[in-house]
Amino acid sequence: MEFGIIGAGAAGLAAAYELGKAGHQTVVYERAPFLGGQASTFDVGGAPLERGYHHLFTSDTAILELIDDIGLGDRMSWFESTVGILSGDGQIRSLVTPMDLLRFSPLNIVDRVRLGVVTMLLNWRKDWRALEGVTADEWIRRWAGSGVYETVWGPLLRGKFGEENFDKVGMPWFWGKIHTRFASRGKGMTREMLGYPMGSFGEVFDVLAGKVHELDGQVHLSAAVDRVTVVDGVATGLEVTMSDGESRSENFDAVLATTPSFIFPSLVPSMPADYAERLSGVTYMAAVLIILELDRPLTDVYWLNVADRSIPFVGVIEHTNMIDPSLYGGKHIVYLSNYLSIDSPLYAMSHEELLAEYLPHLRKINPDFEDSWVQASHHHKVGAAQPIIGTRYSERIPDHRTPFERLYLANTTQIYPEDRGTNYSVRMGRQVARMMLEDLA
Numbered sequence: 001m002e003f004g005i006i007g008a009g010a011a012g013l014a015a016a017y018e019l020g021k022a023g024h025q026t027v028v029y030e031r032a033p034f035l036g037g038q039a040s041t042f043d044v045g046g047a048p049l050e051r052g053y054h055h056l057f058t059s060d061t062a063i064l065e066l067i068d069d070i071g072l073g074d075r076m077s078w079f080e081s082t083v084g085i086l087s088g089d090g091q092i093r094s095l096v097t098p099m100d101l102l103r104f105s106p107l108n109i110v111d112r113v114r115l116g117v118v119t120m121l122l123n124w125r126k127d128w129r130a131l132e133g134v135t136a137d138e139w140i141r142r143w144a145g146s147g148v149y150e151t152v153w154g155p156l157l158r159g160k161f162g163e164e165n166f167d168k169v170g171m172p173w174f175w176g177k178i179h180t181r182f183a184s185r186g187k188g189m190t191r192e193m194l195g196y197p198m199g200s201f202g203e204v205f206d207v208l209a210g211k212v213h214e215l216d217g218q219v220h221l222s223a224a225v226d227r228v229t230v231v232d233g234v235a236t237g238l239e240v241t242m243s244d245g246e247s248r249s250e251n252f253d254a255v256l257a258t259t260p261s262f263i264f265p266s267l268v269p270s271m272p273a274d275y276a277e278r279l280s281g282v283t284y285m286a287a288v289l290i291i292l293e294l295d296r297p298l299t300d301v302y303w304l305n306v307a308d309r310s311i312p313f314v315g316v317i318e319h320t321n322m323i324d325p326s327l328y329g330g331k332h333i334v335y336l337s338n339y340l341s342i343d344s345p346l347y348a349m350s351h352e353e354l355l356a357e358y359l360p361h362l363r364k365i366n367p368d369f370e371d372s373w374v375q376a377s378h379h380h381k382v383g384a385a386q387p388i389i390g391t392r393y394s395e396r397i398p399d400h401r402t403p404f405e406r407l408y409l410a411n412t413t414q415i416y417p418e419d420r421g422t423n424y425s426v427r428m429g430r431q432v433a434r435m436m437l438e439d440l441a
Helices: 010-021 061-069 098-102 109-124 136-165 171-183 200-214 273-280 351-365 422-440
Strands: 002-006 025-029 041-044 047-050 076-080 083-086 092-094 193-197 218-220 224-231 234-241 247-251 254-257 284-294 303-306 315-318 332-340 374-387 407-409
Touching: 002 010, 002 234, 010 025, 010 061, 010 200, 010 422, 025 200, 041 200, 047 200, 061 200, 061 422, 098 109, 109 136, 109 171, 136 171, 136 284, 136 303, 136 332, 193 200, 200 218, 224 247, 234 254, 254 422, 284 351, 351 374, 407 422
Parallel strands: 002 025, 002 254, 025 218, 083 303, 254 407
Antiparallel strands: 041 047, 076 193, 083 092, 224 234, 234 247, 284 332, 284 374, 303 315, 315 332
16 A cells, blocks of 8 residues: 655654555655754754754653664663753752752742642642643642742743743643653652764654665655545545646555644645634644854753743753763854744744844853854744643544545644653654554555
8 A cells, every 4th residue: 555644754754664664655745855843953063953952751762662673772872961940030040859949949948848749749640631621820820839830830831832821721731741751760750861862863864764765665855745635535645746846646545644733724625613623723832943052051951941031032952061062063052942922023033133132131041141152043943833732632632533534634733641742743653654554454
């Protein structure tokens, strides 16, 4: 059988690999000129660097198994994570170990204990379903208290989802975040271990695409799918504009789309109202990134959560506080990360405008910072980076099997209760590939 796949990100390539291993032919079409979606790379100092910061947790078994399977297991390295939080007083404090929590002076001692107890209780809770009816905002206020909310988790929720959406996010999203981070700690629950493939995530996707080719599949870049062909309610193929401008109509036994939910309806005839409502019921936050190449470190932590909402970005990820800067020609790599709506003024800013907006705030993080530290900078943005998953989402999640026979959908709105991530996209891609084979059998 022959399968058409829309999108060469983690889900699409993982599905193509799974189908190829089962003896079937796949053709993958990617509108962008590169593989990997949000985990794609560009060159910095002679080495590939992700457009959006990426790392793996020890619990990310789906992608770790795939990396082993394609022969890159020896490229994985593991590092002890360093995480800090920047409070409104301008101080960076570590908030990883129990001792860090006891020393966290922005909270009084009662709130420090309360923060620790609530976090541990969430980690021990295995059934997230009882949390579906409440938002993260409401749950944290109720159980962690106003001190913890206003100082730690509230500013981070606002930074992640914006003033319009911070109080709409379902509690299972927050539960998933706690579980993911604690699962990457040892039995002593002290330090968190993070993994990185030393050839970059770009190498992982390059090798994975090569494996698809070895299994008689094809991967086409700069190839835009214009329409899914549907005949009598059955998906029969794809209409594609190739990189040279040629229009093609290709026939397939089944089709998998990995596009964002708001794009998918434009590729197919009108669909039943219930499924269309499930697709439109989830909105996305955009991501905007400024990547700095500095001649020295900015901080001494890898991941800095910015709880000071006077700063116009929510995260500072200093990649070279985990990976040695010698890999990038001695440059220190810093991501300034922000999630916002696509109608935000920051999203509309040019590279130069956004850099000018951000740089003065770096002195709040490091008072010694000077603009001359910046040797180069890069600007990337993604319009559909973070789906906003509300309450009781299990009742509204779109099915992978769409209303059209032999047409399937796999995107980040269908990862639940976990948050979207490369590991879960790989897991989903392979699962949906097996689903397609079972249905066609």
